[in-house]
Each structure stands twice: as C-alpha cells, then as structure tokens.
Amino acid sequence: MVTLRERPTVATTEPEPVLENRVEDLTILSDDEDSPTDAAVKHLRGRWELASVLNFFNVFGPLVSEKLKVTAEEIEMGLVDSNATNAQLHIALLKGILPLSKSLEEGDAWITVLCKKLDPWWPLVRPTLNLFLAEISGYKGLDPTDRLQFLKALCELRAQQDDARKYIQENTNEGSLNPCFSKRKLGGDGNKTSYWFDGNDILGYRLYKEVNETSKSDKARKNVCSDTSCFCWETEATNLDEFQRVARELSSNKAFSLAAIGTMIETDAIPVVEKYHKKKERAIKRKMKQEKVVSVNISRPLRLTRSCRNRKPATYTFDEYDEEEAPESDNGGVKEMEKSKEDSEGMIEFGAKNRLRQRVTRNSALC
DSSP: OOOOOOOOOOOOSSOOOOOOOOSTTOOOOOTTOOOHHHHHHHHHHTOHHHHHHHHHHHHHHHHHOSSOOOOHHHHHHHHHHOOHHHHHHHHHHHTTSSSOOTTTTSTTHHHHHHHHHHGGGHHHHOTTSOSGGGSTHHHHTSOHHHHHHHHHHHHHHHHTSHHHHHHHHHHHTTSSOOGGGSOEEEEEOSSSEEEEEEEETTTEEEEEEEEEEEOHHHHHOSOGGGOOEEEEEEEEESSHHHHHHHHHHHHTOSSHHHHHHHHHIIIIIHHHHHHHHHHHHHHHHHHHHHHHHHHHHHHSOOOOOOOOOOOOOOOOSSHHHHHHHHHHHHHHHHHHHHHHHHHHHHHHHHHHHHHHHHHHHHHHHHO
C-alpha cells in the first residue's frame, strides 16, 4: 500500500527568492499564493502517480500523438480544471485502444468511453470510487487526484497495446537503448532519500525526491515479509529558479552524499534546463512579435484603392461609332472650311498686290 506524507519544511538562513514567470507555458508557484488552483497543483506534485504519467508521455509521446505537444504544466492544469487540454489528452490515448469508438470526439462522449474501457479492471485500481458515477457531469466534479487516477490507469492500459510493445522492441533492438526509457537517478544518501531527473524538451524537466521509510514497529518484527514501506515521491523543482535553489541547498549540506547531488544538479541538470528555458523564451518572443505585427495591421486604416474600370460589352454595329465620331467630324469639317477660306483670301490679296507692283514697274520703265 502506497501512502504519502507531507515533507517538513527546512529552515534556511537565506530567504527564498520570489519566483518569476519567465515562460508562458510554465505554472510557477510561490509560497505567497494560496489560491485553490495553486493548492491543487501543489497537491498533485506530491503524488507519485503524476510523475508516472509524465514519464509515460516522455517515453510514449511520439506513439500517442505526434501533433499533441503539451507541457507538464498544461497536464496539471487540465487535471485541476478539466479543460480542453485534458479532453484532447484522453482522446489521444483512447484512439490507441481498440475497438475505437465512433463518437469519441463528440463533446464529452470520451468520458463514457473512458469508463467503459476501464470497467473490467477498475476495482483493482480504485475500488472505493464508483466508476460509472464519474460519467460526464460526475467526472468534472471529481477531485483532481481522482482524475489523476483515471489518467494513470488509462496510460497503463495504453502501454499494454500491441503497438506499444512493438514500439519498445524497435527502440531496444537498435543497439542502444533510448534514454527516454529510463529515468536518471542523480544519487541519494544510500539509505532513504534519492533524487531523480526526468523530462524532455516538450514536457519540460523536473527534479523528483523519493523517500523510503520503514516504521520502527515493522523493523522489530522477525517476519521480513510483513514489513511495509512508506514511499514519498515529491516534485522538488519544475523550473530554472527552483533547480538553482535546490542545488544551492544541497551543495551547502554537510552530508557528503547530498552535497555531491547538489554538484551533479549544477553540472548536469541545470545546463539542460537553462537551454530549455532559453528556447521557450525565444519561442515566446517570436510569438509576441507575430501577434504585434498582426495587431498593427488590424489597427492600420484601410487604403482606398482605385476602382476597377468596367469593361463595356462588345458590339458589332457602327451605331455607337457614328454617335461618338460624327460631332467630331463635323467640327473638323467646319474648321477645315474656315482655314481654306482664309487661305484663298490670302492668295487673292497676294495676287492683286503682285499685279499692281508689276504695273508700276512697267510704267516706270516706259518713262
């Protein structure tokens, strides 16, 4: 039986810095925020089932859907609010489980399909929760941890399909095992505490703390098989600031094993997380720039352009030609007549003057 315990807060001399939301897709929580949504997210991050679900999408993400690219924070908010992202996630998983329902994408029909798929072995998962009471309206009223149980059970059912087994065989037969098939253990104190680093560039990266404790009463028992362990699996860091804070706390620890883990986080984990955050920031700036260009184009007044000329229909008669050209031809004829008249009058006057000049010249010659 797996139980969870609250991790006691550790008092430090340095005040914890206020976390800033550097990335749009990341849900960053601070100690001052006590809203119900933030409290629900913190509670989910204390559950080992959430780490199991995120690891499933880290391994089988390309098999589930290549188009569906969600972050770990979006999965958390989907479990808390039961929003469209949560529906798309479940639909993508249900599409890989045969037989496929035709009404899967019709509104909230996926909830009914989910209950039918999990019905045969749901008592082994959560016997205290009535499966069919969670249909549609009931599902949206469930606690986020109950919705997490549904998602984890669906991930386990999806991993048992034939294509998932083939996917594992193909990746293991290539000679080198895909690193996403195993979580990376950074180390531990050798007794009860271990630190794990897991994630990818789509989901994001997270640091987990695993605590395994055995009660004193169980230790006193001679029967070893009757010993029960208490596992605590908590999310220690989800963003760059939290990774740096955990690394500082562990590096300053007096225990050599914990200090070594802090050094390993600084050298191995933080560069990967920093590169991921820079990539996300560049994507956000690019998106903001595109939205700014679109808003400027929308707010800019429309330009008035010249209307297109209407083409006249073709005619094969001379009526329009006669109507348009006749006045111009008449005016041209009148002008031509007036010009010819002026030319003729000028020629007559020139001829009279020429004859008079010849007469005067002849008379002077006789004298």
